[in-house]
Amino acid sequence: MNNTIRIILADDQLLIRAGIHALLDSLPECELVAECSDGHQAIAAVLQHKPDVILLDIAMPGPTGIEVARAIRLVDQETRILMLSSIDRRETIEEAMQAGADGYLLKDFVLAELLAALAAVRNGQRYLSPRIEQLRLEPTASGNPASKTLLTARQLEVLRMVASGKTTKEIARLLCISPKTVEFHRGRLMERIGAHDVTGLTRFALQNGVLC
Structure with a gap:
């Protein structure tokens, strides 16, 4: 290229x-x-x-x-x-x-x-x-996290799978990426959302309609 x-x-x-x-x-x-x-x-x-x-x-x-x-x-x-x-x-x-x-x-x-x-x-x-x-990372006026629209498409994919209960290895296999890359995306998600664990990511996914 x-x-x-x-x-x-x-x-x-x-x-x-x-x-x-x-x-x-x-x-x-x-x-x-x-x-x-x-x-x-x-x-x-x-x-x-x-x-x-x-x-x-x-x-x-x-x-x-x-x-x-x-x-x-x-x-x-x-x-x-x-x-x-x-x-x-x-x-x-x-x-x-x-x-x-x-x-x-x-x-x-x-x-x-x-x-x-x-x-x-x-x-x-x-x-x-x-x-x-x-x-x-700041809350909106309503107290809810900001909309999911500022997440990348790949981050949304990882978020959806994490919130669905899939393991790091399962996500890596499904997205054809390495487990380390999955961990990187999950870490960035936590930073952006202000979550400290998978429970926080799942809560955000539910509140913002990521899990359909």
């Missing part, structure tokens, strides 16, 4: 685009193939260039970033969508992820985080800025 990450940058603020452009130019792993200043341009650019990742501002003229993400997902399941925003409200983050975003990067990022986020979503992983990860 080509290691170069082909990127579209969509943000209506010229200064922000210029700053991110300069950062991307300093990363030999990255190639900026197009810049867009509104939602319509972003959709057209994705259809034309078929990038690996689109860096997508959440608040733009025309279709918003969330609306652009929905439109892209109707026709393109391959391009990874990394949201850019200064908004860290849980509701907005979850709406973006439900719309098809693969990651959510707050605009106060540093260069190392930008590269980590791009590499993660390009490789099919979900990326959330560290401050969002912290939000993920």
Whole structure:
């Protein structure tokens, strides 16, 4: 696989685009193939260039970033969508992820985080800025854990199987991964959910409809 990450940058603020452009130019792993200043341009650019990742501002003229993400997902399941925003409200983050975003990067990022986020979503992983990860551990206003939408697809698979009573070896065999990888995912789940044991994971799964 080509290691170069082909990127579209969509943000209506010229200064922000210029700053991110300069950062991307300093990363030999990255190639900026197009810049867009509104939602319509972003959709057209994705259809034309078929990038690996689109860096997508959440608040733009025309279709918003969330609306652009929905439109892209109707026709393109391959391009990874990394949201850019200064908004860290849980509701907005979850709406973006439900719309098809693969990651959510707050605009106060540093260069190392930008590269980590791009590499993660390009490789099919979900990326959330560290401050969002912290939000993920906080209770909602109703006192319930945050929605399951901020978990990766693999974490949801592991959570479902753990809550169903399957052992580490059974999960490893069913998912064709090693027991150590299962333990890693379970540990990350506990961190994200704020659970301390399998009982806590099971409770979360029941409360959030993971077990159907």
